[in-house]
Amino acid sequence: MAKKKAEAAQKTQEVQKLRKPSPTGTPPPEQARSEVAAVLELRTLSTCPVPIHAVVNREIDRDGHREHWVLLDTATIPEPLATREEYRLRTSIEERHRQLKCFSDLAGFTSRRFSLVVNQVVFVLLMYSLLQWYWQRIRRPEFNPRTTARALDQLRPTMSVILIFYQGYVARLAPLEYQELLLTLKEEARLKILAKTRRLRRGLSHQLDHARAP
Structure with missing residues (x-):
């Protein structure tokens, strides 16, 4: 029981230590943040005939390190944060x-x-x-x-199917299902399909030999 109380007291002290402000002004880890501010009507560039507006960004990391960077724009900046978010499109x-x-x-x-x-x-x-x-x-x-x-x-087909149309009906078969269907047909039906297939093959074998644009 005493051991549990000691562990709880130690955890409380650690939390309070993290919440206590640092004497050097460095934010604790959970307060790493970004700060933005707008500076309007800049005319420091003599070669630019129009005023320049700036969004000054300050990044503060978990260790308290500060880094500044600036966005320049000729358009008016009504909201610095919106301009910063738009820059992400870059x-x-x-x-x-x-x-x-x-x-x-x-x-x-x-x-x-x-x-x-x-x-x-x-x-x-x-x-x-x-x-x-x-x-x-x-x-x-x-x-x-x-x-x-x-x-x-990603646009290429990932599966092949065979569609059979007959008198207003349609069957959707996988290639192996179609093969099984052919192999289990009666001899008379199989010979009819074989003859029809050979006629189609002969009729289509030279269709694209001299293809022309429409």
Whole structure:
């Protein structure tokens, strides 16, 4: 019993020690924080014809270390915290640009004709934008930072099925189910399907030999 009381008293002293303000002004670990303040109408840059507004940020870590950094903007800053939150978009935008520049294979296009280079760049940019829009539409934003090749892997089918239509009915079969169905047919039905399959194969075997654009 006395041992439990001693342990409880020790824990109480530790908690009080953490809550006690530090004489050097260093915040305790649980008070690590960020502070922001706006400074408006800066005209210290002589080459800038418009006033500059700044958001001064001070980061205080758990050890009391302070680090300052500043955001500059030509737009009015009504709320410094909102401007700081908006700045978080920068990392996402830069990551998308990195994916575009590093993984869209623009460097692999070797044509020296300017018009073809322009077309290649435009179509790559268009494809990238459409992919970004598609991820947002299907509510899968986690695909945004992935490479184009890796993202397209997610669109490939993960299973194969065989659909059989007959007189308004449809059967959805896995390939092995379809194979089992064929192997268990009676001889007369199996021969009819075999003959039909051979006719279709002969009729379709040369359909794409001289395919032309519509």
